[in-house]
Amino acid sequence: MNEITSRDNPHIKQAVALRKSAAERRAQGLFFLDGYRLCVDALASGFVPQVLFCTALARRKYDTVALETVAAKGLVISEAVALKLGDTETPQGVFAVCAQKRPPDVPPVFAPQGRYIALENVQNPGNLGAVARTAEALGMDALLCGGGCDIYHPKALRASMGAVLRLPVFAIPAEGFAAALREAAQMLRCFASVPDANAIPVTRICFGRGSLVAVGSEGNGLTAEAIAVCHERITIPMPGKAESLNAAAAATILMWMLAQPNEE
Amino acid sequence: MNEITSRDNPHIKQAVALRKSAAERRAQGLFFLDGYRLCVDALASGFVPQVLFCTALARRKYDTVALETVAAKGLVISEAVALKLGDTETPQGVFAVCAQKRPPDVPPVFAPQGRYIALENVQNPGNLGAVARTAEALGMDALLCGGGCDIYHPKALRASMGAVLRLPVFAIPAEGFAAALREAAQMLRCFASVPDANAIPVTRICFGRGSLVAVGSEGNGLTAEAIAVCHERITIPMPGKAESLNAAAAATILMWMLAQPNEE
Numbered sequence: 001m002n003e004i005t006s007r008d009n010p011h012i013k014q015a016v017a018l019r020k021s022a023a024e025r026r027a028q029g030l031f032f033l034d035g036y037r038l039c040v041d042a043l044a045s046g047f048v049p050q051v052l053f054c055t056a057l058a059r060r061k062y063d064t065v066a067l068e069t070v071a072a073k074g075l076v077i078s079e080a081v082a083l084k085l086g087d088t089e090t091p092q093g094v095f096a097v098c099a100q101k102r103p104p105d106v107p108p109v110f111a112p113q114g115r116y117i118a119l120e121n122v123q124n125p126g127n128l129g130a131v132a133r134t135a136e137a138l139g140m141d142a143l144l145c146g147g148g149c150d151i152y153h154p155k156a157l158r159a160s161m162g163a164v165l166r167l168p169v170f171a172i173p174a175e176g177f178a179a180a181l182r183e184a185a186q187m188l189r190c191f192a193s194v195p196d197a198n199a200i201p202v203t204r205i206c207f208g209r210g211s212l213v214a215v216g217s218e219g220n221g222l223t224a225e226a227i228a229v230c231h232e233r234i235t236i237p238m239p240g241k242a243e244s245l246n247a248a249a250a251a252t253i254l255m256w257m258l259a260q261p262n263e264e
Numbered sequence: 265m266n267e268i269t270s271r272d273n274p275h276i277k278q279a280v281a282l283r284k285s286a287a288e289r290r291a292q293g294l295f296f297l298d299g300y301r302l303c304v305d306a307l308a309s310g311f312v313p314q315v316l317f318c319t320a321l322a323r324r325k326y327d328t329v330a331l332e333t334v335a336a337k338g339l340v341i342s343e344a345v346a347l348k349l350g351d352t353e354t355p356q357g358v359f360a361v362c363a364q365k366r367p368p369d370v371p372p373v374f375a376p377q378g379r380y381i382a383l384e385n386v387q388n389p390g391n392l393g394a395v396a397r398t399a400e401a402l403g404m405d406a407l408l409c410g411g412g413c414d415i416y417h418p419k420a421l422r423a424s425m426g427a428v429l430r431l432p433v434f435a436i437p438a439e440g441f442a443a444a445l446r447e448a449a450q451m452l453r454c455f456a457s458v459p460d461a462n463a464i465p466v467t468r469i470c471f472g473r474g475s476l477v478a479v480g481s482e483g484n485g486l487t488a489e490a491i492a493v494c495h496e497r498i499t500i501p502m503p504g505k506a507e508s509l510n511a512a513a514a515a516t517i518l519m520w521m522l523a524q525p526n527e528e
Contacts, residue, residue: 126390134513139503161508203524239403239523244425249398252516259503260467 003056005078011051012077015085015097022150026171029103031152034087036062036094041162043067049096051075055082058093071096087154100152100171108170108180110187114141115258116212117251118184120177120222121148127248129159134252135167136160138259142168144184146177146226148217178225181214185229188212192222192230193254195243199235202257213254218247267320269342275315276341279349279361286414290435293367295416298351300326300358305426307331313360315339319346322357335360351418364416364435372434372444374451378405379522380476381515382448384441384486385412391512393423398516399431400424402523406432408448410441410490412481442489445478449493452476456486456494457518459507463499466521477518482511 004012017024018032025031030050033039036058039049043066052071054064057079068074077085082093102108110116117140122128128151135143145151151171157164172180184190191205191213207213214230216222227233236245236253245253268276281288282296289295294314297303300322303313307330316335318328321343332338341349346357366372374380381404386392392415399407409415415435421428436444448454455469455477471477478494480486491497500509500517509517 130510130513133506134509135504136506137502137504137509137513139505159510161506163506163508166506238401240399240401241403242397242400242425242427242430244427245398245401246394246423249394249401249512249516252513253520256517256520 003076003078004081007081007084011075012081018097019087019154025152026104029100030097031100033096034091034154036092038157038162039067039094039096042098042165043070045165047098049098051097053077053085053095055079055093062094102170104171104173108144110184111141112187113209116140116142117255118144118212118214119149120146120226121217122247123148125150125153125155126159129156130248131251132160132163132167134255136163138255140255142170144170144172146172147174178229181226182229184212190230191232191234192227193250194221194233194235196235199233201237202234203237205234207258211258213258215247215251267340267342268345271345271348275339276345282361283351283418289416290368293364294361295364297360298355298418300356302421302426303331303358303360306362306429307334309429311362313362315361317341317349317359319343319357326358366434368435368437372408374448375405376451377473380404380406381519382408382476382478383413384410384490385481386511387412389414389417389419390423391510393420394512395515396424396427396431398519400427402519404519406434408434408436410436411438442493445490446493448476454494455496455498456491457514458485458497458499460499463497465501466498467501469498471522475522477522479511479515
């Protein structure tokens with residue numbers, strides 16, 4: 001195979017665009033993976049790399065045979081190009097471009113006995129990745145990412161330790177989030193988490209199966225439209241002085257409560 | 265006041281060293297603050313800036329009078345120096361060097377009815393800050409940071425939204441962590457969180473007041489010495505496929521359980 005040494009190669013340019021831009025990821029329905037472990041996780045979860053990029057060194061260091069066999073296109077790249085592609089300072093030299101399993105135009109599917117966490121406009125990719133990781137560990141059936149939740153951001157993928165690839169994830173355009181919750185509310189009990197002491201304390205809810213909890217951004221919370229289509233408004237009691245949890249901490253507590261067996 | 269325009273000014277060099285280096289923070293017992301809000305939070309929590317740095321622009325934009333009145337030394341700096349000092353790309357132009365309230369040689373103090381979270385070797389400063397923020401919101405009485413927990417890292421301060429300044433925080437040298445827990449165990453019920461399915465599920469513990477929960481690093485968990493001095497080994501049940509929570513998520517769940525009223 002010829003080694004790609006030019007950063008102007010169209011595949012390299014596409015990959016960099018997908019790494020950098022949420023708009024590109026949304027428009028193309030594709031995403032970018034950096035690192036051997038994430039690429040293998042993707043393969044194990046049924047993602048087929050449209051393009052796989054490896055340095056010659058990485059091909060000796062890692063077992064890339066399965067990845068190269070499955071990928072629609074395999075390219076060998078120079079170390080300099082790998083540095084350009086990489087999202088980290090010391091890339092391993094294995095990268096892929098994959099199609100999102102559920103691009104934004106695929107509506108979410110719900111199971112009547114499922115447990116779901118839905119995020120709206122949570123912008124910090126590290127927080128998003130942490131929520132995906134916790135959602136997987138606590139056995140959520142899917143993660144809904146509405147509006148500004150850029151779940152395919154390279155930092156989100158990394159922080160999730162690959163959970164974004166393994167967990168069913170629905171990326172929902174901002175304007176479709178309330179509609180998706182309305183659809184969910186036909187089948188599931190839907191709870192809107194709000195920072196309002198008059199809402200029902202989460203400690204007094206028996207979630208059980210067939211529940212969805214929606215969490216909004218730290219700054220603005222859930223949109224009024226999203227809250228309106230939920231059945232209940234719930235809140236996390238905070239005995240401390242500062243009433244302040246970051247979105248990931250709030251989602252962690254809510255998923256923990258959601259994961260408990262219903263004792264009713 | 266003369267404006268400092270040189271990056272080689274000794275106060276600037278000290279501040280940059282304190283921003284960059286955990287070893288400097290430990291050795292000097294000082295830390296660096298970037299941003300008007302954090303500096304005001306520090307003042308409100310009784311920290312007296314040893315040196316306050318403001319740009320001329322920031323002095324017009326923000327109400328820095330109280331800060332300047334209290335600070336042992338106030339310095340006006342050029343915009344170029346502010347860019348050098350700043351931890352973020354667009355600094356506000358207000359910075360401070362403060363003494364840690366409880367430097368590593370001050371042993372922690374415990375109240376018999378208190379609730380405590382203790383971290384050992386948790387290295388991600390964003391996670392540390394998030395834990396401090398949640399600890400404050402959920403009403404923990406203090407945060408113990410053992411070993412490699414660099415709680416005065418600028419990213420930890422920022423992620424904590426100032427909680428590191430408001431909450432009692434004890435920074436404990438690595439070699440003193442187990443000894444600090446042994447001291448705590450004289451007065452409090454101490455729980456070691458371990459990733460071991462044979463440990464007691466956290467759902468079966470009634471913590472109540474007078475409890476301390478210790479959480480270790482993601483990679484290595486708590487040290488054997490720390491586990492040995494705790495009364496109980498507890499674990500977070502994970503119904504999902506991947507048994508993996510980041511240290512902040514684990515600490516969040518444990519603090520949430522610790523914060524619940526004891527129903528015994």
